[in-house]
Amino acid sequence: MKKKRNMWVLNGTFVIISVAIVAFLLNAPEETTSALPKDDNHIKLFDIKGKKEAEKFCGECHDIGKEAPLPEDHPPKYRCLFCHKRK
Numbered sequence: 466m467k468k469k470r471n472m473w474v475l476n477g478t479f480v481i482i483s484v485a486i487v488a489f490l491l492n493a494p495e496e497t498t499s500a501l502p503k504d505d506n507h508i509k510l511f512d513i514k515g516k517k518e519a520e521k522f523c524g525e526c527h528d529i530g531k532e533a534p535l536p537e538d539h540p541p542k543y544r545c546l547f548c549h550k551r552k
């Protein structure tokens with residue numbers, strides 16, 4: 466009979482841990498990084514399939530010296546679209 470009780474303890478622990486993980490994920494803070502704007506400058510980038518492909522164009526306007534350079538305190542800018550999502 467001891468074996469059966471161990472099973473219940475294991476199953477119960479599994480359920481409790483699962484619930485805890487789901488609760489943790491639901492509690493995650495909202496995304497705050499600005500999404501890729503849907504304006505004239507950016508709208509064509511929504512039609513490009515791959516993120517990597519689309520990111521090739523960001524620098525045309527956002528590199529230093531271009532019309533909209535990134536702010537100085539901008540986080541590491543590798544892979545723009547991982548943070549600035551296309552929604």
Ligand code: HEC
Nearest residue numbers: 499500501502504506510519520522523525526533545549
């Ligand atoms: C044709 C020029 C151009 C290209 C290409 C471009 N941008 Fe922009 N972007 C701008 C300009 C100008 C602004 C500032 C004014 C505005 O919000 O449209 C801007 C603003 C932004 C903002 C700020 C939005 C906000 O809410 O303040 C983000 C984020 C951004 N661009 C990301 C990107 C990413 C990522 C790419 C590449 C996938 C990209 N841009 C390509 C011109 C461009």
Ligand code: HEC
Nearest residue numbers: 497498499523527535536539540541542543544545548549
């Ligand atoms: C690691 C995440 C991350 C990556 C990668 C990243 N950014 Fe950002 N970016 C941010 C955060 C955080 C801000 C601060 C303000 C905000 O929430 O938009 C920001 C701000 C900006 C702004 C100014 C927005 C404004 O409101 O003035 C622009 C433009 C921008 N990023 C473009 C880009 C481009 C272009 C790339 C790729 C070359 C890029 N970002 C890569 C996280 C990221």
